[in-house]
Amino acid sequence: MSSALSTLGAGGFSVGLELPLDNDWSMAARQAGSPRLPGEPDLQRHAELAKLADRLGFRALWLRDVPLYDPAFGDAAQVFEVFTYLGYLAGITRNILLGTAAVALPLREPLLTMKAAASVDQLSNGRLLLGIASGDRPVEYPLFGRDFAGRGQAFREQVGLIRNWAADYLPPGIKVLPRPPRPLPLLVAGLAQQTPAWLGQQMDGCLAYPGTPEDHAHRAAAWRAVAGNDKPYISFIHLDLADDAHAPMRRHRFGGRVGRKGLVAELAAMQEAGVGHIGLHFRQNRRPLAETMAEIAEFVLPEFHLAGNVADVAEAAVV
Template sequence: MNILERNGREADLKNLAKPGALARLSAGGFSIGIEAPLDNDWTLAGDQARRQAGRLPGEPDLLRHADLAQLADRLGFRALWVRDVPVYDPSFGDAAQVFEMFSYLGYLAGITRDILLGTAAVVLPIREPLLTLKSAATVQRLSRGRLLLGVASGDRPVEYPLFGRDFAGRGGNFREQVALLREGAPSRLPPGLEVLPRLDAPLPLLVAGLAQQTPGWIGEHMDGCLAYPGTPGDHARRAAAWRNVAGAKPYASFIHLDLAERADEPMQRWRFGFRGGREALADELRALRAAGVDHVGLHFRRNQRPLAETFHEIAEHVLPLFHTPSPAVTAAAEETCNA
């Protein structure tokens, strides 16, 4: 067996032995991921580079996105999250990761092995339901079960007329699309027709916001929560409300981080995140875990240091404080070593 065959077999064993994506998200009680785009274009240096390159405000540099995604995968970050922004709107000034979301996830599925791939979140009411189902099933199959499907009703009214959708009726549309994602296509198609690929397993659905629904409906029909960034105190209240309607289903959120070079640099909090050293980051993550948060995605567009350097520091000094290898992954590694 040559080295390429052996590496491929090891990856196959790891994936076959793993639990589902939702269980992996909060395995060990808490996990840390990354939110795309993988660029620090919201810094002064990043904005200067953007102007020189002729990119729009909020349009990141994507030259190293693949290398950085693979690095995050190798270093052990639990999930990589992408957003659904179909049309650039200068009033928002944010193009997200630029690429069409499901196409991008298919690409990421092919260049990564282990990291979960999440949407934060698909705006269901502006999408064609059967194509959304087909796209999600495709990514789930290509990634070998690593998809986490975050869903939402959307908050940009300008998009709805462009897609011929009714903004006021987005709540009802959202419920109908969730039912389709749950039940699959057979009940919606004439006899003999089918949407392929078939789902290998139920799609894990995590909701951003309330999506125009009641808390009770959300708690019953969703598998997890994607909460807006906030302080540990904010999350303690929100997580308690989520647990009240959803029980132990995962609760995830995000931090806009600028990781300082000094390990002990104290926290300077801002809206949606903070600047501080790795000790402040570890303290904040402990506080979020205590508040009931199961997963945190780190957003680096404000980060002033090179992202590869930052990823390495967090992987070396912070991830080991929170991540423990799951029994399934350990068993797969042992089986590979004994082969």
């Protein structure tokens, strides 16, 4: 197991954050209006909030890979090119893991994907978690000169290249540098046009769509049936953290509004269902993000990150 995967699973369950660190999907933000495209996040504070997440002890920062803005999807994700942004985050953070959720492999030139991922892994001192997928936006494939129907085969071929670092592909003496000192951890989002058995054998972990603890109990069991018990099952929650610590869970699509005590109960239920890591997504959150992150770090993370570094909590609300 890679050191990044070991760090992710330390203590048996961990909590991270999904970028962008923005709450532009909240009702107040929508009513206020914005000059940005629908779905385009406000990234003015991305650096300070990423550094704050690192200081507060969140375990991972997750980035989506959305090469082109398509208004039909209504979501521009975190906007920045994923490997460029990972390199930047590697330079401004120290401990937090850096994950992709997920890179659409068939859209990319395979050798350059390998070089970019290995560069981020070394520049971050082994903190990369490489989430990968086959891609699900048909409009992108012809624009990149790629075959949408053949993306499953392209995905398998690229996984093979990454696994043996193109040893069977390159001419003698030709290498892709840098080469990771240990295999990069590969986490699959969705089925990537593959069979569950193939994914269980080839992948190091699973990135699952958001759901309830009951949903995850079935999905995690299905993952363990093909992958065994040592490969993590990871998912995400779209969180709106209520001011009232005792506010009960009120579910909405992909997550819910809940107080911190209910959040602890929800995460405990996720852990019981077989989830190994949860990334919190804040775009529907109504409260300021630094304040929200500080409260979670003070009252929620210690319930799960037994050896975590929960530092600078008092400072967080005034950042």
